[in-house]
Amino acid sequence: MISRQTIDSIFSAARVEEVIGDFVSLKRAGSNLKGLSPFVDEKTPSFMVSPAKQIWKDFSTGKGGNVVTFLMEHEQFTYPEALRWLAKKYNIEIEEDREQTDEQKEELKLRESLFIVSEFAKKYFIEQLNETEEGKNVGLSYFKERGFTKQTIDKFELGYSPTKRNAFTETAEKKGYGKNILEASGLSIYKDSENGIDRFRERVMFPIHSFSGRVLGFGGRILRSDVKAAKYLNSPETEIYHKSKILYGIFQSKQAILKQNECLLVEGYTDVISLHQSGIENVVASSGTALTPDQIRLIKRLTPNVTILYDGDSAGIKASFRGIDLILEQELNVKVLLFPEGEDPDSFAQKNSSENIQKYIEENALDFIQFKAKVLLEEAKDSPVKKAELIRDIIHSISLIPNVIQRELYIQQTAELMQVREEVLFKELGQNLDRKHKEAKEKRETERRSHSLEVVKEEAIAINPRMIVEEELIKLIMQFGNLVVDLKDDAGETYATTVIEEILQQFESNDLKFGNEIYQSIFEDVKLGYEKEELRTGDFFVKLFDEGKTEIASEAMMEKYSISDNWEKKLNIHIKAKEDNISKDISDTILRYKTFYLDDLIKEFSEILKQQEVDGELRMEQLEKIILLTQMRAKIFKALNRVI
Structure with missing residues (x-):
């Protein structure tokens, strides 16, 4: 397991705005940063990042947390994967704290194995291209004929898969990669015999990267024309590779797209590579598939402006109409560019400078109408x-x-x-x-008819007054737990305490508990921290490896910053800080919660009275308890200035 010291170093070094900025286009909004949700399609930005608190909150989905939970949500990393990704980004050496259990190792292996074997395959294909006679004579010669420089080949991590039918599979098995993982990755094919064969043979290889640069799958182009095989072959769908959700070149192009606020969309791998080499780097490819909503949403994270680059093929042009409609539905601005007859993005880029290409696009791109x-x-x-x-x-x-x-x-x-x-x-x-x-x-x-029961249940939970008060208590802990407040005791004497200490004291002295399990678990964490002389507020919980608690903490903390910092300037409205009323808020919230506790007791004693076997003495005892509790309840309502 990664040591606690290493985890602390990662959290100290990592900046949530820097990491999220690699995936989402963020703009300044007062003291925070704002952008479109990377998880759903939306028109108005509801994704907030707080550099001060080092947290993020997506108000459209309710998700939120710290820099680690963002990577877990966005890249589908496990907790250790996210930490290792950050450690690599910030050049932090990872220290192992203790040996992992077999169960932990297996769990991590299941998630990591496909990524690991894909990374191994990428390096294998690169080595075959650059260090073997066959790779140099066939693969490297092809890339050089296409005009690709060594720098470009390295940038896109291009490779070569040799002619031998099981060259990669044999090598991978000798390195210890299991047959089940090799088959699941799509790199090897196992049929009736135990000996596997390579899916990609005698092909130049194009690794397909995720947004963050992890290898998800491959595309391979065969170079011989005298064999009956598909010219281009892609990895099959796997746990990590979903063709409809990936754009080739997005990792290499995302910064240029952000900077230029425009994405050029082409069809093939070589179109992307040639344009990059010519200096046009804000370009991605749909890899020969029909454009999908998921691919469009990838672009939308970076820019609202798309220009589709097509050659003069009439069939391709007609097929583009569906893609244009999908882009319009996502409320992006779309233009289309046709290259001169006989030219495509690849060939045009090979013959022209970046200035000429850019000028041609600007002068010839048409809006969709x-x-x-x-x-x-x-x-x-x-x-x-x-x-x-x-x-x-x-x-x-x-x-x-x-x-x-x-x-x-x-x-x-x-x-x-x-x-x-x-x-x-x-x-x-x-x-x-x-x-x-x-x-x-x-x-x-x-949908309403089919989900009516679930809706009713959700609404019932939403308006549960006890849950609302419990949520308010948790927010007080998260937002202001270490804040010192002046309160009054039953005798009217003023005493100073922290928000956390007051809630702990009131709950323990009155034997109160949260009805919500996750809230009670948070309370136990707070109590444990207090026993260790540590006041655990939102800053503590956003760093926990507990998605539920982290999400609650980030939402509570982000709430403080959700109001625009410009209101006072624009509208001359002074928004009173919540801290100004914290003493009254904590007193009133605890009093309200005590009423639920009293209601439970009154109900419990009332149920006893309904039982026929209750004798006269016990009945009187229960009645006295109910009267006393009702009087206490009335005093609380009076203190809250509420009518019973």
């Missing part, structure tokens, strides 16, 4: 029927845009371009929107 009109008008020629179909196609695309103002501007542009009255187009748009709304309503109604 101009692009569709240009392509479809050539087919429609003078046919009114086909022209009407073209207009309906464009209006359908416009209807997918969530922004009302953008829709109206595009309608105006279409009317001018197609020489059709705006009111006709607005009518067609209205019919499209009505259909969409009807379909969405029917879908919501179906």
